[in-house]
Amino acid sequence: MLDDRLPLNARTFTDERVSPSESFVEQANVTADDLSAFSGREGWKRAAAFLDWEEEFDRVFEESSGEFFAGGKLNAAANCLDRHLDERKNQRALVWEGQRGECRTYTYLELFREVNAVAAGLRSLGVGQGDAVTLYMPVVPELPVTMLACARLGAPHVVVFAGFSAEALATRMREAESAVLVTCDGYYRRGDAVSLRNRAETACVSLPDDVTTVVVDHLGTATETPERNSHRYNRLRETHAGERVDPVVRESAEELFYIYTSGTTGTPKRVTHTTGGYLSHAAWTSHAVLDIKPADTYWCPADIGWITGHTYVVYGPLALGTTVLLSEAGIDGLSRTKPWELIERHAVDIFYTSPTAVRTFVKAGSEYPDSFDLSSLRLLGTVGEPINLRAWRWLYEHVGGERCPVVDTWWQTETGGHLITTVPGVHEMKPGSAGVPLPGIEAAVLDRDGRPAEAGSGGYLVITEPWPGMARELSRGERWAARDDEAVPDLSAFEWAYPTEDGAVVDETGYITVLGRVDDVLNVSGHRFGTMELESAIVDIEGVAEAAVVDAVREGQRVMDAYVSLTDDATETEMMRETIFDTIEGTIGEFARPARVVFTPELPKTSSGKIVRRVLTDVGSGEEVSDTSAVANPEVVGEIRSSLNIE
Numbered sequence: 001m002l003d004d005r006l007p008l009n010a011r012t013f014t015d016e017r018v019s020p021s022e023s024f025v026e027q028a029n030v031t032a033d034d035l036s037a038f039s040g041r042e043g044w045k046r047a048a049a050f051l052d053w054e055e056e057f058d059r060v061f062e063e064s065s066g067e068f069f070a071g072g073k074l075n076a077a078a079n080c081l082d083r084h085l086d087e088r089k090n091q092r093a094l095v096w097e098g099q100r101g102e103c104r105t106y107t108y109l110e111l112f113r114e115v116n117a118v119a120a121g122l123r124s125l126g127v128g129q130g131d132a133v134t135l136y137m138p139v140v141p142e143l144p145v146t147m148l149a150c151a152r153l154g155a156p157h158v159v160v161f162a163g164f165s166a167e168a169l170a171t172r173m174r175e176a177e178s179a180v181l182v183t184c185d186g187y188y189r190r191g192d193a194v195s196l197r198n199r200a201e202t203a204c205v206s207l208p209d210d211v212t213t214v215v216v217d218h219l220g221t222a223t224e225t226p227e228r229n230s231h232r233y234n235r236l237r238e239t240h241a242g243e244r245v246d247p248v249v250r251e252s253a254e255e256l257f258y259i260y261t262s263g264t265t266g267t268p269k270r271v272t273h274t275t276g277g278y279l280s281h282a283a284w285t286s287h288a289v290l291d292i293k294p295a296d297t298y299w300c301p302a303d304i305g306w307i308t309g310h311t312y313v314v315y316g317p318l319a320l321g322t323t324v325l326l327s328e329a330g331i332d333g334l335s336r337t338k339p340w341e342l343i344e345r346h347a348v349d350i351f352y353t354s355p356t357a358v359r360t361f362v363k364a365g366s367e368y369p370d371s372f373d374l375s376s377l378r379l380l381g382t383v384g385e386p387i388n389l390r391a392w393r394w395l396y397e398h399v400g401g402e403r404c405p406v407v408d409t410w411w412q413t414e415t416g417g418h419l420i421t422t423v424p425g426v427h428e429m430k431p432g433s434a435g436v437p438l439p440g441i442e443a444a445v446l447d448r449d450g451r452p453a454e455a456g457s458g459g460y461l462v463i464t465e466p467w468p469g470m471a472r473e474l475s476r477g478e479r480w481a482a483r484d485d486e487a488v489p490d491l492s493a494f495e496w497a498y499p500t501e502d503g504a505v506v507d508e509t510g511y512i513t514v515l516g517r518v519d520d521v522l523n524v525s526g527h528r529f530g531t532m533e534l535e536s537a538i539v540d541i542e543g544v545a546e547a548a549v550v551d552a553v554r555e556g557q558r559v560m561d562a563y564v565s566l567t568d569d570a571t572e573t574e575m576m577r578e579t580i581f582d583t584i585e586g587t588i589g590e591f592a593r594p595a596r597v598v599f600t601p602e603l604p605k606t607s608s609g610k611i612v613r614r615v616l617t618d619v620g621s622g623e624e625v626s627d628t629s630a631v632a633n634p635e636v637v638g639e640i641r642s643s644l645n646i647e
């Protein structure tokens, strides 16, 4: 049963352990003693101590409401800016490299001034505490500036990844009831100018109420905006330059931002992160796991539109007062030499990236990193998916010179920050395995009946104690305990539990190897896609009867394929295939385009009519279909194979 749901795992396991270098251990932020001093729920005081509180909290955890640091009050922007001014006002906070070779830097004082001006501007447009402000921009400095301006005002921001379509933007704005949108004219993507303004306008006209927009002039193509309710970012910021906005003091559990992610339903799901709990978790893990120090230059090329960018590009690093490198081009938009050039030029200390990016580096070849001076690096990290052994080794050797520990951090949009990883100055690394639960985190790998799975055998990864960074939606654990869902084990023995919907294996020493999702969510190249979300877009097309979107592994990379069966009166034409691609790009975005659309007369199903996705994954990966005993119509497997020209 579980085996059937466990995701395909194209990796080999190892029992090899790698110790962190002495040079790293000597200077590490966190030692073994620090870890043993951190125990139980009270231990989280250690995380909260990374912040400045306007009012001290009275309880670490309030059982009845599920709130961390109840009674505490603070402002997130003041924690990322104001409190650093005494010690490091002239230290760089942000160093930004644009797509066209531009470079802009902001010291902490300059960033403080920018954020105040933009906050004053937003306030003049009527933005106040609790008002959701949508941000739809690539990685430009105006994005973190506006996030912090919102945080200063107590207005939750909703950052929508710039690769999303107009329709996806509108869906999120509607759900968040957001009446203010900060966007930009456009950006370059692989050399082509993409207009964001047009997409933003299309989204706004489909919304029931008037939206106030603020447009950043990034490409220099923003024209005068005669329309009512539309403002130019630069004009707004100049008008309010020099103004100060008092940071709005918020309760610990009040929302800092919303972020939308894919779940198992057809619509994106809202995840709410809190001010005190989230920011404490972000700051503490940036210190303990990423080993960030104020004097460091830190680089995480993740797009700010995803949770990694929120927690480990903006909030965690800035709360600690470090220098953050921002690159407008994501790793996939950089040339083969550029990542290494950036690390060398900016003397980057910490590089936090994704396994997908590492595989791209491996493919390009080790001569690229080998020909740059990467000796400034002290720590490497990955996030987003399991890392295969080969990629791990390559990263450790060619980028880290066998001197930098690699932290393989497991977490999710819902968890706010790291939960399972090694602590780099303390634990041995086990390549391919994320590591152990951080102090204060209780994790278990359970079988279907809710009993601990045996060491070495797969099970469901469940977190059994609350933690400060958890999304507000998670505070009531009963929601899952009552759920009758194949992707969730029996949790009745737990008072509180959060089923992560990941499969995992734990070894005799407690190291957890995460295998991937067990629910109907796909993780492809670090992006999360709900199969239902994609499939419902496809079946809305006239002539489509059924669709299944599954993942597969081809040439070592995880890809997404769509299998589609048509109604009797429709024909399998190239035009139909294009319509399917266009529909996905239109409803979600170009980044959700499947690798293949495969027509099939029927989908493989059980006798009760449930699609057997596993079979499609095997076929798409060019593998033998291991077991078709559950499939009521096994002949379709042969038909699909022949339409893929696989013999």
Ligand code: WT7
Pocket: 261, 307, 308, 382, 383, 384, 385, 386, 387, 408, 409, 410, 411, 412, 413, 414, 434, 500, 501, 502, 514, 515, 516, 517, 523, 526, 527, 528
């Ligand atoms: C899913 C969460 C957390 C920010 C990026 C993705 C997978 C994440 C690891 C890791 C194995 C990982 C899981 C998880 N995942 N990190 N180190 N090892 N798998 O956030 O989009 O919310 O996706 O990413 O499957 O459930 P997300």
